[in-house]
Amino acid sequence: MQDDLSGKQVKGLRMLSLLSPTVAFALVTFSLGELGDGLNIFQGIYLVGIGWNEGSVGTALSLMGLTSLLVQTFAGDWVDKTTIDRRKFLVAASIVTALSALMIMFVREGNQDHMLIFISKVIEGVASSFIGPCIAALTLATFGPDHFDRVMASNILWGHIGSVIAAVLAGLLAYFLYPDIKYSFLVIGFSALVAIVFIPFLPEGDPNMGRGFSGKAMVDPDGNEIVQKDDKDGPRELQIDTTGHPEATDYSIVFSDRKTLVLCATGF
Known part of the structure; x- marks a missing residue:
């Protein structure tokens, strides 16, 4: 098997x-x-x-x-x-x-x-x-x-x-x-x-x-693998949901930012 x-x-x-x-x-x-x-x-x-x-x-x-x-x-x-x-x-x-x-x-x-x-x-x-x-x-x-x-x-x-x-x-x-x-x-x-x-x-x-989170590895347009280096400030702490996957910021928090709200509302 x-x-x-x-x-x-x-x-x-x-x-x-x-x-x-x-x-x-x-x-x-x-x-x-x-x-x-x-x-x-x-x-x-x-x-x-x-x-x-x-x-x-x-x-x-x-x-x-x-x-x-x-x-x-x-x-x-x-x-x-x-x-x-x-x-x-x-x-x-x-x-x-x-x-x-x-x-x-x-x-x-x-x-x-x-x-x-x-x-x-x-x-x-x-x-x-x-x-x-x-x-x-x-x-x-x-x-x-x-x-x-x-x-x-x-x-x-x-x-x-x-x-x-x-x-x-x-x-x-x-x-x-x-x-x-x-x-x-x-x-x-x-x-x-x-x-x-x-x-x-x-x-x-x-x-x-x-999903926009940090990854461990990626490839360039030629297909060569690139290993992602850690940030100088160290890895960011991510919130984990009940399924064990990283949890993104809630939409209410994102749209509470005035600039983000204006950009989304105007389509730019």
Whole structure:
């Protein structure tokens, strides 16, 4: 049993070593960027084309963004506090987001099936709100605060590139498959599949460092391990919760700071 477990660990390490952490994050964010907003603009045009009125289309397209805006804060808090591997959340969020976006393929012609799209857009907004916090937490857990900005900038860049590629692919498929343009939305499902393939290559990193606490080790963008040095003033004492994990400062204390409250309220 011990030998079998060691073999699995060695196999996992070999798989992870095939890609540098930076490349793995770039591939995942590129694929998730292709998920984007579910090709909302294309979906809106398609719905108008099959008989929906403009008001219903506007409502459908705004539901995802509004839901994501309302849920993202709570999603980030949950991702921050969870002890479950964040890569599992990322896989689940990718699958649910893609499946929800693909519900448009089941809409019948005419001004009907509104609730199918409305509900799927709400679910899509909830699921997609977990993607950003998971990527940010995994990036911080892997690279630490010293390289976080650089790698996150790369992640965002590749996400935008993925969004552009998805739009181009969907447009080409719609052109060649016309009039059955609904099959162009299969790009969303393919993007989710690619993301799921590459998510296991992401390092889990130090979960506590992913929450903003001090970590023991991290890697640089080239994949070289860096051992975290202790502060000159010695290690900070952390409050431990009932599960044995570090406990972050309560939100009431954070927002009691006037500058923090102003920054959060204004969005800067």
